[in-house]
Amino acid sequence: MVSRVIPVDVFDLVIFGGTGDLARRKILPGLFRRFCAGQMQPEAQIIGAARAEMDSAEYREMVADAVREFSAEGSVGDEDLAQFVERLHYVPIDARGESGWSDLVSHMRPGVVHAFYFSVAPSLFGDLAERLNIHGLTNDASRIVVEKPFGRDLESARALNRDLAAYFDESQIYRIDHYLGKETVQNLMAVRFGNMLFEPLWNSQYVDHIQITVAETVGVGGRGDYYDKSGAMRDMVQNHLMQLLCLIAMEPPSKFDPDAVRDEKLKVIRALDKMDPHHIVRGQYEASDDGPSYREAVGDPRSRTESYVAMKVGVSNWRWAGTPFYLRTGKRLKARSSEITVVFKELNHSIFGEQEDHHNVLSIRLQPNEGITLGVTIKEPGPGGMRLIDVPLDMSFAQALGDDADAPPDAYERLIMDVIRGNQTLFMRGDEVEAAWAWTDPIIKGWEERGDVPKLYESGSDGPVDAVQMLARDTRVWRKVSP
Ligand code: BG6
Numbered sequence: 001m002v003s004r005v006i007p008v009d010v011f012d013l014v015i016f017g018g019t020g021d022l023a024r025r026k027i028l029p030g031l032f033r034r035f036c037a038g039q040m041q042p043e044a045q046i047i048g049a050a051r052a053e054m055d056s057a058e059y060r061e062m063v064a065d066a067v068r069e070f071s072a073e074g075s076v077g078d079e080d081l082a083q084f085v086e087r088l089h090y091v092p093i094d095a096r097g098e099s100g101w102s103d104l105v106s107h108m109r110p111g112v113v114h115a116f117y118f119s120v121a122p123s124l125f126g127d128l129a130e131r132l133n134i135h136g137l138t139n140d141a142s143r144i145v146v147e148k149p150f151g152r153d154l155e156s157a158r159a160l161n162r163d164l165a166a167y168f169d170e171s172q173i174y175r176i177d178h179y180l181g182k183e184t185v186q187n188l189m190a191v192r193f194g195n196m197l198f199e200p201l202w203n204s205q206y207v208d209h210i211q212i213t214v215a216e217t218v219g220v221g222g223r224g225d226y227y228d229k230s231g232a233m234r235d236m237v238q239n240h241l242m243q244l245l246c247l248i249a250m251e252p253p254s255k256f257d258p259d260a261v262r263d264e265k266l267k268v269i270r271a272l273d274k275m276d277p278h279h280i281v282r283g284q285y286e287a288s289d290d291g292p293s294y295r296e297a298v299g300d301p302r303s304r305t306e307s308y309v310a311m312k313v314g315v316s317n318w319r320w321a322g323t324p325f326y327l328r329t330g331k332r333l334k335a336r337s338s339e340i341t342v343v344f345k346e347l348n349h350s351i352f353g354e355q356e357d358h359h360n361v362l363s364i365r366l367q368p369n370e371g372i373t374l375g376v377t378i379k380e381p382g383p384g385g386m387r388l389i390d391v392p393l394d395m396s397f398a399q400a401l402g403d404d405a406d407a408p409p410d411a412y413e414r415l416i417m418d419v420i421r422g423n424q425t426l427f428m429r430g431d432e433v434e435a436a437w438a439w440t441d442p443i444i445k446g447w448e449e450r451g452d453v454p455k456l457y458e459s460g461s462d463g464p465v466d467a468v469q470m471l472a473r474d475t476r477v478w479r480k481v482s483p
Helices: 021-035 056-069 078-085 101-107 122-134 152-164 183-194 221-228 233-251 256-271 295-299 396-399 412-420 430-450 465-472
Strands: 011-016 046-051 088-092 115-120 142-146 173-175 205-215 278-284 308-313 325-330 337-344 361-367 369-377 388-398 454-456
Touching: 011 021, 011 412, 021 046, 021 056, 021 078, 021 412, 046 101, 056 078, 088 101, 115 122, 115 337, 115 412, 122 142, 122 152, 142 152, 152 430, 173 412, 173 430, 183 233, 183 361, 183 369, 205 233, 221 233, 221 295, 233 256, 233 308, 233 325, 233 337, 233 430, 256 430, 278 295, 278 465, 295 361, 308 465, 454 465
Parallel strands: 011 046, 011 115, 046 088, 115 142, 142 173, 205 325, 278 454
Antiparallel strands: 205 337, 278 308, 308 325, 337 361, 361 369, 369 388
């Protein structure tokens, strides 16, 4: 397959927090891959900015080590890496003080795209925006990229939006939700809006229910401090699962344009029903042979933070009223598997007489093994009458696109290139983030007020049994979580 990589404009990208975990794991290895793919022009510059005192030569060494450590084995050529790190500079900087800023200004070239990646704690967003402004770096050519968590509730998200809006127009602000950069998430839009087949059936008349699962095998690891103050609701549901739900449920935008898409997503969030506490199950994982319990991992034997959440969500609009969306996500589950499943209704009448229930099922698999499967009902081969069975029409992308297809870029690679291109379609708008918090806040507040204690679940399992019972009450079952 011929690669269709189009180089982006020449840029100066400043990574605040350029020595941090995200920069080392994702941002810099991702930029390296885009450099190798020819998407980043050789004239582009990357400037790491952080508190640590080091010079550019030391930074280049640090980045080279990070790229080797966090890239697929055998994928990093020495020559490519040497050329890539030549594009790097380092500026020690004080986000809240004066030191380092004039040095940073001297690196910024006129006439190229300026992007500032705030890979730092949200408490620094306002200070950084203000300093950029003081030093004349908030012009039309500049963009800022901010990471989640974008606030921890509606009030703090509003404050962050205000801090940024004081110096930047909304069209310059790129709020990352890395799920939107995943290949199959974008494919969801292609499948829905690029085919005749699905859209006519995409409503409560034909869809029985929808399941969205983001299951992880990892625990909280070394992120206990952050995670225990967040929990699965803030860490995953308010952003990643909410975005997936929006893409599944939204009306067709008039065109694939940033505001047209984001307007439709916002309408979905605003149409979400207020949550009934009986429609939510929270869980916490227990210890197992290969790892500590959640409470041990976060160092608080009385923690009531959830590492798992399952919920039944209603969308009250013309298209979806009556079709539940079941969402679940958790850590230390049986398998790493993210999947969206649309379960269609049964036929009104079967001409084949008494048969087991048969539903068409469309599964969109985000990871691993990205692909789409459509379950169809056929006759079981062989003699013995008309017995029906369900079989998958399978389209694994790796299979369908052939071995020589380019490996899809990692979510971060794509999103950073979109920032440089100035395309905000896959980024969250300020009002979207606020609407998502406005829906999430009362749920979390309810737990706090009631002193809700998460159910314990076995590590390596499917999660708490209560989640199974929640669906059983609706005579439905969760999809199997399989790798
Ligand atoms: C992050 C969360 O946003 O997404 C993590 O903070 C989570 O807790 C991660 O593990 C999952 O991302 P992915 O791409 O591995 O599914």
